[in-house]
Amino acid sequence: xxxxxxxxxxxxxxxxxxxxxxxxxxxxxxxxxxxxxxxxxxxxxxxxxxxxxxxxxxxxxxxxxxxxxxxxxxxxxxxxxxxxxxxxxxxxxxxxxxxxxxxxxxxxxxxxxxxxxxxxxxxxxxxxxxxxxxxxxxxxxxxxxxxxxxxxxxxx
Amino acid sequence: xxxxxxxxxxxxxxxxxxxxxxxxxxxxxxxxxxxxxxxxxxxxxxxxxxxxxxxxxxxxxxxxxxxxxxxxxxxxxxxxxxxxxxxxxxxxxxxxxxxxxxxxxxxxxxxxxxxx
Numbered sequence: 001x002x003x004x005x006x007x008x009x010x011x012x013x014x015x016x017x018x019x020x021x022x023x024x025x026x027x028x029x030x031x032x033x034x035x036x037x038x039x040x041x042x043x044x045x046x047x048x049x050x051x052x053x054x055x056x057x058x059x060x061x062x063x064x065x066x067x068x069x070x071x072x073x074x075x076x077x078x079x080x081x082x083x084x085x086x087x088x089x090x091x092x093x094x095x096x097x098x099x100x101x102x103x104x105x106x107x108x109x110x111x112x113x114x115x116x117x118x119x120x121x122x123x124x125x126x127x128x129x130x131x132x133x134x135x136x137x138x139x140x141x142x143x144x145x146x147x148x149x150x151x152x153x154x155x156x
Numbered sequence: 157x158x159x160x161x162x163x164x165x166x167x168x169x170x171x172x173x174x175x176x177x178x179x180x181x182x183x184x185x186x187x188x189x190x191x192x193x194x195x196x197x198x199x200x201x202x203x204x205x206x207x208x209x210x211x212x213x214x215x216x217x218x219x220x221x222x223x224x225x226x227x228x229x230x231x232x233x234x235x236x237x238x239x240x241x242x243x244x245x246x247x248x249x250x251x252x253x254x255x256x257x258x259x260x261x262x263x264x265x266x267x268x269x270x271x272x
Contacts, residue, residue, distance in 0.1 A: 012181035019179075019210075037241045044212050048180040119249070120213045126248040 003068040010054030010063055015047045018065055022076055029069040030149025039074070039146060042127040045120040046078040046142045053082035053140070074148040077141060084135040158182065161189050169268050170198040171261060175207035178215030186215070190222035190233075199231025202264050211242050216249060223254065232268075236261050 004025055008014040022043040023036055031039060043065070050063045061081040068075050121142070125131050128144035159182035160175040170193055178186060193201060201222065205211070223233040234256035237243055246252045258264035 012179075015180050016177065037244075040210070041212060041245065044179060044210070048212060048214055051180060119217070123213050123245065123248055 003066055006065045006067075007062040008065075010051045010059055010061065012048075012051055015044055015051055018047045019044045022065070022067060025067045026074050026146070026148070029074045031074045031146050035146050038127040039076070042124045042144055043076055043078070045124050045127075046076075046144070049120045049142075050078055050080035050082070050140070053080050053084075057082035069148055072148055073145045075143065075145040077143045079139060079141045081139040083137050084140045159185055161185060163189070163193065165198065166265070167269075169200050169202055169265060172201060172203045173207070174203060174205055177210040178208060178218070179210060179212050180214045183214040183218045187218045187221060190218065191225065194222070194225045194229070194231075199226050199229040200268065201226055201231070201233045202258075202261065202268070203233065203235050204261055205235055205237040205242055206239070208237075208239070208242055211245055213245075213249070216245065216251060219255070220251070232256070234258065234264055234268075236264055 004021070006018065006021055008018060019040050023040045026036055026039040027033075047063065047065070054061055054063060058081050063081075064079045066075075066077040066079075121133065124142065124144060129146045130144065132143045134141040134143070158176050159178060160173075162173040164171055172189065172193070174186065176182065190201065203219065203222075219233065219235070225231075226233050236258050237246075238259050243252075243257070246255065246257065256264070256267070258267065
């Protein structure tokens with residue numbers, strides 16, 4: 001497994017940089033050319049949502065992206081620091097640890113006018129091969145993945 | 157690539173030329189232009205997206221906002237787009253049923269002429 005991590009200030013201008021980095025690494029990891037537009041759009045949506053949330057709740061905090069290849073999958077995790085307690089409350093298990101939420105289910109829960117986030121997550125759910133969303137009081141984590149060549153970053 | 161915007165009016169139809177990327181950073185400029193055009197009485201808009209490289213949900217929100225504004229004046233906001241990568245996001249979100257989408261400016265102008 002090889003991982004690239006990137007943190008950036010919650011500024012709209014940096015979302016494009018995050019998209020470019022994610023697309024470049026996806027290509028290097030062996031994601032099919034036909035899927036690269038989907039990676040670019042999904043990562044852009046996740047980062048835009050995070051930037052909008054940070055601008056409301058915590059403009060000084062950075063947003064983190066992890067990109068890794070593991071067992072033939074290219075996986076991107078976008079983590080923000082804006083509280084999503086309402087989502088956590090709606091989806092948490094009784095006395096259990098935070099559980100991932102299916103992207104489509106979460107999108108249906110979010111009001112459409114909440115930072116366009118419900119819309120953005122719905123788009124991500126349609127684009128990524130697999131999406132999991134982890135809401136918590138400390139922020140929202142969106143993990144998405146696509147199939148990649150098994151000889152990707154780790155051996156390139 | 158940044159966003160380049162231009163517009164001109166032909167026979168009551170205002171054609172907005174968009175080039176580059178429409179995302180969370182650049183979408184406010186397109187929003188301002190659409191609001192300005194509507195405020196100046198341009199209620200029939202055609203947004204040419206043939207040179208758009210990237211469009212996300214923020215950009216879609218701006219287009220939907222523009223459509224809402226022109227409809228308040230019995231106007232229209234239609235699009236020219238043949239790029240599959242851009243059309244895909246309209247399909248995913250079901251917005252192909254909301255916007256008139258044409259293959260060329262000429263085709264849109266013909267349709268607009270028929271509707272007048």
